[in-house]
Amino acid sequence: MNPKRRRLLAAGAVSAIAGASFAACVLAQTPEQVIHITARKFAFLPGEITLKQGVPVVLEFVTADVVMGFSAPDFKARADIIPGQVARVRLVPQQIGSFDFVCDIFCGDGHEGMSGKIHVVA
C-alpha cells in the first residue's frame, strides 16, 4: 500500500472513531424522554400522551393507592404498578396513530373505565 493511501485510510478510521464518539456523546447528553404517569382510582394521569414516531421514551408509573397494571397491547408493553415502587416501560413507537392502554389489574368499582391513549405523531 502506498504511503498516501495508508494516510487516507488512517484518517478515515480516525474520523469514524471520532464520529462514533460524537454520536455517543450526543446520546449521553440527550437522555431518553421520561414521562411520569400516576395511576389512581380510576384514571391514569395524564390519560393521553403524545409520542414521536421512532423516538424512544420511558414511561414511569407510580400508584397513588392500590396495585394497578399498565397494558398497551399494541406496543406489547405492560407493567405491574406496585405501591411504593416506580414501574418503568420503555417504548420506541414505530407506527403513527392512536393506541389504547388500560389498567389490566382489577382495582375496584370503576376499574373498567381506567384507560388512556397513546398518540404517535411524525
Added chain:
Amino acid sequence: MHEIDRRDFLKLAGLGGAVFASGLAGCSAMGSKAAQEDFYFVQLSDTHWGFNGPVVNPDAKGTLPKAVAAVNSLDRQPDFIVFTGDLTHTTDDPQERRRRLAEFKQIVGALKNPNVRFMPGEHDASLDRGQAWSEFFGETHYSFDHKGVHFVTVDNVSDPAARIGEAQLAWLKADLDRQDKDARIVVFTHRPLFDLYPQWDWATRDGASAVELLMPYRNVTVFYGHIHQEHHHMTGHIAHHSAKSLIFPLPAPGSVPKREPIRWNPAEPYRGLGFREVDAELQQAQYSITEFPIKGA
C-alpha cells in the same frame, strides 16, 4: 334446538335470533345409549346484580327476575342452568358484596330447575380473590359430567390480574388427562381464553396455556361471558362462544374509541340483552346455540 322449545322461547322472549354453531367435529367415542342422549342447558351471564345506572338499564332490578321467569316458563326444562360469571356488580365494600351475592342467590333460587351451576366473574371475585363468592357458591373451578359430556369450569377472575395460574392449570391438566382424546368437552369460563381484544382487557393473561392443554382434545367448545355480547371465534378446532349480558350490552371490540356500556334505547328496551339455550346434539356431534333477548313484561 327443538322446534317446540324454540316456539316457547319466542313466545316468552317476544323476539328471537338464532345462531347455529358447530362446536364439535367428529365424535368417534360414543358411550352408552343413555350417555348419548341429546339435552340442552341454558347459559345466563353477566347479570351484575347491584348495578345502578338508569341511563344504561332503568330496569336493573327487573331484568334478572324476568330472565328467571322466562326460563321457568319453558315447557321442557333444561337439564341444567349455568351462570358464567359477574353475578353481581362489583363494590369496594365487602359487606355490600355479600349482600348482593345473597340477593342474587335468593332471586335465582326461584328457578324451577334446581340444577344450577355458578362461576364467578371479576366483578364478583377479583377484589377478594373469590373469598365472598366462595362463601355462597363453593369452588370457583370444578368439573362435572353430564350425559356423556365432560364440563369444566375455569376460573380466570379470582386473580385480579386475570390469570388462571399455575396451580389451576395443573388441576386442569390432571382433569383432562383422565379424558379420552375424543371426549366431548365443554369449558365454561368468564373471560375469553384467547386475546379477543386486550386493548379493552378482553383476554386472559395465561389463557393460551389453557388452550394449549385443550388442543389435543378433538371435541372442545368454550362458552364464556365478560364481553356482554355474542361473539364466535375459533382457535384451531376449538370454538369459543361468548354470551349476552342481562344488564347492559357493550360495543363490538374496538368499534368505538372507549369501552362503555351502550345506552338504553326506550324505543327498543332490553336491546342487546338476553340469554341462550345450548342444545347438545350429541349424535350429530354439534351444539346448536339460540340467542334470545329479554322483553319487558
